[in-house]
Amino acid sequence: MTADAFIFWFLSLVAVMSGLSVVMMANPIYSALSLAMTMVSLAALFATMGAYFIAGVQVIVYAGAVMVLFVIVLMLFDLREETKAFTRGQISGAIKLAMVGFLAGLVVFVLTQGVKLMAAPDVVDAAKLPEDSSKALGLILFNRHVFGFEALGVLLLVVAVGTVALARSKGGTHAKQ
C-alpha cells in the first residue's frame, strides 16, 4: 500500500469511527469531543488534498471555536444523566435505521458503480490545481465572489447582533429585570 493510500485509509477510518461516536455515545460531552476529533481528521484529509488554507481554517473555526462553544454550552447545562438518549420506540427506530441504511447503500452504489463522474479517469490532475492555493483562493474570493463575501460579512454582523439580543432574554446576565 502506498503512503498516500495508507494516509487516506487511516484518516477516513478515524473520521468514520469518531462520526459513529458522535451518534452513538450516550453522554453528549463525549459526542461533542468526538465531533471535534472528526473535524480535525477531516482537516487532515483536506490537507492531503492540497487545500492547506481551508484545512487551517477548518481547525481554527470549526474545531477550535464552534466545537468549544458547543462544549461550553453543554457544560453550562450540567445535565445529570442522559437517561433517554435515543428516540423512544424500538420499531420506529429500527425503521429509521433501515431507511437510512438503504439510502446510504443506494448512494454508495451509484457513486461506485453507476455514474461515471468525470470524463477522464478519476485520477488527480495535479497540474491544474494552483501550487499556492491560498493566494489563488484569495484572488478568486475577492475578484469573482466579492458580492458573496460582503454578504457573508453582513450575515455575520446580523448573527452577532441577534445572538447578543437572544442572550439578553429573561434570566440572562445582562437582562433588564
Added chain:
Amino acid sequence: MGQDIFEITINAVKLIVIFLLMVQAVPILAWVERRGSAFIQNRLGPNRVGPLGLMQLLADAVKFLNKEDFLPRKAVRMLFYTAPVYALIPGVIAYCAIPLGTPLQIEAFEMAGKMWGPYTFAMQGYEIGVGIVFILGVSSLAAYTILMAGWGSGNKYSLMGALRASAQIISYELALGLSIVGVIMLYGTFNLTDMVLAQQGPMTFGFMGNQVVVPWLPNWGLFYQPLGFILFFAATFAESIRLPFDLAEGEAELVAGFHTEYGGFKMLMFFIGEYAHMMIAAGLVTTFFFGGYLVPGFTPAEIREFVAQNIASTPNGASAVTSVIHLLAYFVKFAFFLWFFIHVRWTLPRFRYDQLMDLGWKTMLPWALFNTILTAVVIYVAHNFA
C-alpha cells in the same frame, strides 16, 4: 519528508529532539521563575538543592512522581485522565512549525556502499506552507484540555474556572489572529521561514518609488508593525493564561481553577503545557517582529561567507556552523522573551474577569482592525504612488 531512510530517520529524530527540548526547558524556566520572583519580592528563593538551587526542580519532579494517584469520587474517569496528557499535545505540535535556524545542507556522500544524495534539513520540526494558520489552529485546540479538566473533575469550582478560562482563550484568539494580519499583509506570505528571511539585512523599504535604506536599524518587523507587536504580545499573555490574565486560575477566587482536583504529576503536566504555550508565544514574537533566527544586521549569506573563510572550510562544516550561529541567535531572543513573560507575571496585578473580557473585545479587537486598515492603506500608498 524525504524518501530515503536516512532523511526519514533524521526527521523523526528532529521531532523527538524538539519535543524533549521543550519538556526539558520547563524545569529551567521554573527555576528562573522561582528565583526571579524571589529576587523581585526581596527574598532568596530555592538555593539549597544543588548549586544555586538548580536541582530544586529535579527534586520536585521526584516528589511529584511519588505522590498518590487518586480519582475524586464524582470525577469522570476518562476525561480526568485524558486532560493532562492532552495538555502537551497542541503546544508541541505548534512549536515544531517555528523555524529555529538556517537549513543544514549536506553534500552528497557515500556510506555503506551507496551514494546518499545532497540533503537539506530544515531547522524546524516540519516546514508548513501555511505556517501561521496552522499554528493558530493547533494552539486553539488547547481550549479542550481546560474544558476536559474542568468538567472531568466533578467539582463546581473547577467547572467555573474551566468555563472562564476557555471563554478567555477563544476571545483572545480573535485579537491574536487579527494582530497578525498586518504582518501577513506586510510580508505577503503565511510561511514563517519566508517571513524570517524577509527580515534580513539593514532596514530597507520602498516608499513611493524611492528605496529607503536605514543602515543602523535591522529590518525587523517590529519597526514596521509596532502596534501589531503590542497587540500580539498582550494577546499571547491571555492565550497562555499568564498573569496579568490569569483570573481563571486565580488562587483567591477559585482555589486553583480547572486544575484544583489534580495533584502529583498530572498537575505538573498542566504546567508543562502552560510553559509550552509561553514558548510558542516567545517563538512567534521573535519570528514575526524580531527577525527570528537572524543575527541583526547581517544576512545569512554574509555569515556563511565569514564562516567558510575563517572557521570551517568544508561546505558541510560551514553549513553546520552557520546553523549553530543562527540557532544561538534565536535562543538569545527566545530566552529574552521568556524572561519577559516571567518578569511581567510578578510585576503586574491581575485583571478582573469582566475587565479582561472588555479588554479583549472592546479594546484589542478595534485596535487590531485599525492596525489592519492602516497597514493596508500604507502599503497601497507606498507601492502605487511613484
Added chain:
Amino acid sequence: MPSSEIVNQIGLSHYLVLSAVLFMMGFLGVLLRRNVLVMMMCIELMLNAVNLAFIAFSKFSGRIDGQIMVFFVMTIAAAEAAVGLAIIVSIFKRFREVNIRFFEHLKG
C-alpha cells in the same frame, strides 16, 4: 482485498463514498437522538461531509471554486451554530429541558 487498485489508487469515488457515509451518519443522528444539542452536532457533521465532497471535487477537477464554496459553507455553518446555541440556551433557561420530545406539541 478485492482489487489492489481500489486500495492503492485513491480516486474521487473514495472521497465521495466517505462523504456519503459521514452524511448518512449525521442524518441518522438527527433522526435517532433526542438531545437538541446532539441533533445540532449531527447537523454540523452533515455540513462537514458536504465540505469534504466539495474539496474532493475541487481537487479532481482542478478548479478552485470548490474551496470557495467550502469557505462560504463553513462561515454560514458557524453562524448558524451560534444562533442555534443561543436559541437553545434561551429555551433551556425557560423550560430546563433539552429533550426534544418535550417540545413536540405546539403549546405554551
